[in-house]
Every structure is written in structure tokens, then in C-alpha cells.
Amino acid sequence: MTDLIQSRRAAEALAAGQGSDDPFAAAIGATRMAMIVTDATQADNPIIFANDAFLHLTGYGRDEIIGRNCRFLQGPDTDPAERARLRAAIQAGEDISSEILNYRKNGTSFWNALYISPVRDETGALTHFFASQLDISDKKRTQMMLSDSQHGLEQLVAERTQELTQALEQKTALLHEVDHRVKNNLQLISSLLLLQNRRVSDPAVKAAMRAMLDRVNAIATVHRRLFQSDDVERFDVSAFVRDLVADVMGSSGRNDIEFSLDLERVDVAAAKAAPLALVISELLSNCMRHAFPDGRPGRIFVGIKRTNGDFRIEIADDGVGIESSAKSSGFGLTIIQLLCQQLKAKSETTDAQPGTRVVINLPVNGARP
């Protein structure tokens, strides 16, 4: 009780010092900002003044708090580190601001934006502390909700990213697997044709099988090329032609036929690769089979270039000419016609005097500009 009496006296002294009709004292008493004054000269720094706003905020009566240290506001979930920081500032006589979890008389908690500043007399000796309190529970709640929802979002993004990465890995693995099977099966088909061809003796059957083998090889070359590039949706026609010509030239055993190539880099959609490859292969095979009979030497020219809106593919030979060659390969010509129809391409065969020139004009639509 002595403490309480001492604190009341100190409060009276404080009021006397300021004058009871001091408008500042009146303002502090009436403001909505909770405020207290403590006596730094007494042991344990007790509260000697509290305004109505403080009583309203904390739920205590004035008699219950005058003479007590304000640590009764702290409770089980108050951050010990923040407590220690306050204690250190008060001991050092420094001002401090803090956001700390405090408790009302009824046990409910609130977030307190606390500001404490020391008050000194004329000699500079520490006499009081002035403290203001502001309930910032709403702000804290919003902050926590924001941080929760942000955390939740981050987690969602992380989960989704992992799902997508997994899906991509699966897709890539599947693509490799399918690619592998397609290539192996094409190899198997071509080996079957080769093996049977070795057993056949009828020259007509042999020629038909050889032609079929060339077609399978053309498709096989497409697949080898398609997955070599990183872009599996585009097909480099000129690179294909280079491969195909090397193969056709080498396997023909005809050293007397010369090739000249003039190939611009031209890409078509992967879906068009096989039909276009078949057309080119068929035209080349026609040249090889029919343009240079009986050891007649000659030249074959293959040109690919971009013209306005079209890809222009030209295959020309200086062999025996259209009259003698066209009759001989009915099925091959049918294939060319049908595939050109499918590709919406125009095929034009002219007399190259000597020899034959075939020009295919393929519309570029959907191709890379």
C-alpha cells in the first residue's frame, strides 16, 4: 500500500507541476490515444498516471493499475525478445517503439503499437517515462492474412510448377520412346524388304521391291532427320535432300551420273515431311531408273528455293527425255500426283531439251517466313 500512496503523491506532484488547468494535461486526459506516465524515480517504475483511453483499451480500473509496473499487460504469447528489448531501452533511459502482443484484463489479447520516451528534469536526470499505446490488431490481422495468402500462393505455384515439370518429363520420355519405336520399326521394314529382295530372282519383282525399298528409305531418312533437330515440328527439306542424294547416288553404283545441288534452307511443317520426301524420292528414282538407260552418262540437278509465297523444288536431268521416260513408271507417277494433291502442290513436267525438268511449287502456308 505504501507504493500506491507514494504513486498518488507523485501523480499529484506531477499535476501540480503542470498546473491543474493546464490545457495539455486536459488534452492528454481526453484524447482517444491511450497514454500512461510512470515514475522513474521509484523502484520498479510504477504507473502514476493513465488516461481514460488507456483504461478503455485495457479494461482495468484506474485503482487497479496506479502503482504497478506496466508489465501486467504482457502474457503467455508476448514475444520474449521484444520484452527484453523494451526492458533494455527503459534501463538505458532511451526511447523505443515496438509492436508487441498485450493482454486486457479479461485475458483477450491485442497488438499494441507502443511508444515509450523518457522524461528528464532541468538537470537532465530521468524522472518519468511517457508511453502511448495504439491498438493495431486489425492491421496485424490483415498483415498476417496477406502473408498467409502469399505463402499459400507460393506453395500453389511451387506445386503446379512441379506438376508441370513432371508432365514435361513424362512427355519427353514418351516422345523418345515413340521415336525409338518408329525408327526401329522402319529399320525392320527395310530389312525385311532387303532380305526378301535377296531371294527374288525375277527382275521385274526385284525392281518393284527395290522401288518400294527406296520409298521406305525416304521415310526412314525423314524420321532420322526429324528428331535430330531440337525443333521436332519443323523439317529441313534441303538437309533431307542432301542425305537422300548421297544415298541414291551411292547405292545406284552409277559413277557416270553427276549430281549438282542448289539448295536454300527451307523448312516445312513436320506433318508434310513424309509426303514431300516421298515425292522428291520418287522423282529422283525416276531420273535414276529411266533417264540414263544403257550406261548413258548424265547430270541430275536438284534445286530448292523460296519464291513469292511458294517453295520451288526443281529436279532436272539431261537424259533421254520425257517421251521415253514417262511411260515406264506408272505407279511412281500416281504416287507423285496423289501426294501433290495432298500437299496442295503443283507439279509441272517440261521438256528440258535434252532431258526432263519437273518443278514442284509448294505453298508455304504455316511455314516459317
Added chain:
Amino acid sequence: MYEQSLGVLIVEDEVLLAVELEFLLEEAGLHSVGHAMSSTEAVTLAHDLNPDLALVDVHLCDGPTGVDVARKIHDDCGAVALFMTANVKRLPDDFAGACGVIGKPYSSHGVKTALEYLTICMRQGQAPGPAPIGLTLSPQYAALWGLDAVMPKAG
């Protein structure tokens, strides 16, 4: 070295491909010494038959074991290994000691040209020129055969 026709071990689990390969070997002036379908069979035959060259598919009947087979054949048997696979992109950077790869699907002409080219490389220890289309040499063998300045064209 390698005065006679080169003896080749075929390591391939598709029998039809292996049989057709044997014909191609003969046509290119080499000869088959044996055919293995699994990794254990391949390593055993490589030890017993002492082939000069082994044509190795990556996927064998006991799984994707061809890479290990090539490494063992190269390290333990002193033979030159050559991959023949549809999975060119999945080969290790050092080609597991193999001299190179022929990508599937190959053409018969492509294989014959590659085998003739390799025969010259092995006999002379020196490449006659850049690797033909369809054959990609490993960096080690390209250097060994004097091609380090001219990178072989990827086929």
C-alpha cells in the same frame, strides 16, 4: 594390323536386322564372327571370338545395356565398338569408348559406306577424309584418326 578382312561381332536383339547386317558386312568386305542378343552373351562372345569390330545396339533383350557392352568390349577386349542405335541423343559424351555411331534407321548404302570408311581408318590409323553421311565419330576416335581439325559432319 587388320591385314585380313575385319571380323565383326553383331550385338543386336532384332534377328532380322542382324541377318541383313551380315549380308551388308560381306558386301563391304568384312565378315561376321558371331551374333549376340543380350549383354552377357555379347561380352562372352567378345572375349571368346576376339572380333576386330563390334556393332552394338543400345537396346538389347535385357534392356538398355548396349552402352555397358561397348565400354567392356573397348576396355577389356581391345576391339573397336560402333553403336548402331535409334537413340543417338542418349549416348554418353565419351561414346563409352566406342568409335562412333550409325543412327537408325540406316540405309544399306549408308552402312556399307561407313564400314568401308572404318576399315580404312582401322587399317591405316588415319581417316581418309571426313566421315560419310550417316556415321558420326566419337571425339576421341576423330582425334585418333587425325580428324580433330575437321569435325566430321553429323549424319
